[in-house]
Amino acid sequence: MRSLLARDWKLDVDTYIPGATEPTWTPVKGLTSFERSSDDNTEEDGDFDDEEGYGSSVVTGRTWQIEAEGRRKRTDDTVFTPDPGQEKILKVAQIVGFNANIWVCWCRRDGAPDAYEGTRTVTDYTEGGETTDLEPFSFTLLGQGSPTEIANPVTEAP
Numbered sequence: 321m322r323s324l325l326a327r328d329w330k331l332d333v334d335t336y337i338p339g340a341t342e343p344t345w346t347p348v349k350g351l352t353s354f355e356r357s358s359d360d361n362t363e364e365d366g367d368f369d370d371e372e373g374y375g376s377s378v379v380t381g382r383t384w385q386i387e388a389e390g391r392r393k394r395t396d397d398t399v400f401t402p403d404p405g406q407e408k409i410l411k412v413a414q415i416v417g418f419n420a421n422i423w424v425c426w427c428r429r430d431g432a433p434d435a436y437e438g439t440r441t442v443t444d445y446t447e448g449g450e451t452t453d454l455e456p457f458s459f460t461l462l463g464q465g466s467p468t469e470i471a472n473p474v475t476e477a478p
Contacts, residue, residue, distance in 0.1 A: 328430040329354040330474065331388065333408045334423035343423055345473075348405035350390040350457075354426075358384040384467065386426065386440070389458035392447065409459055413445035424461060427472045435472035439464050 331351060334343040361381035370376070393403040402410075412422045420441055427435035440461035447457045 324428070324430065324432060326354065328428050328432075330427055330429050331386075331405075332425045333405050334425075335404055335408050336423075343425075345425055346405045346408065348388070348390075348409065349403045350393040350406065351388055352391060353387070353389045353458075355387045356384065356426075357387070358382055382466075384463040386424075386461040386463075387458070388461075389456060392455040392457050406457065409442055410445065410447075410457075413442040413459060421464070422461070425470070425473070427470075427474055429474050431474075433472050435470050435474075436467040437470050438468045 329351075331348045331354065332345040333348060335346040336342075336344050359382070360379050362377045363380045364375060365378045366375040390406075393406060395401040409422065412420055420443075421439045422442055423437070424440050425435070425437040440463060442459055443462055444458070444460040446459070447455060449456050
């Protein structure tokens with residue numbers, strides 16, 4: 321058996337035009353780190369009927385998030401043209417309220433079936449750096465409800 325490579329995750333954002341009926345999936349380029357995690361609320365469920373003295377816990381709530389970071393990208397054009405996926409996240413990160421949501425899809429590019437989509441809130445956007453740095457950026461996508469598992473849109477390994 322072989323290990324999966326973390327670099328095979330792909331993140332797309334919907335850069336739809338208002339009134340569109342289908343998402344316009346745009347890749348977020350330049351990612352150097354991608355991590356999905358959950359934060360679970362558990363409650364003790366043990367009782368006197370367990371004669372062996374073992375406790376029992378039940379997950380009563382779960383939140384999850386995606387944390388990502390990378391390098392800001394642009395095209396080689398003379399006029400500054402940012403990466404459209406990064407730009408969508410940057411713009412949504414400046415909004416407050418329900419409009420701070422973004423529709424995203426994330427999947428593996430190596431043939432593994434892992435693929436999800438749904439609405440997320442953009443938070444903790446950072447950019448900048450030292451004078452000798454390539455400009456970094458990072459952000460967190462907070463899940464709203466459970467992630468929706470989908471068929472992986474990437475059908476072939478790279």
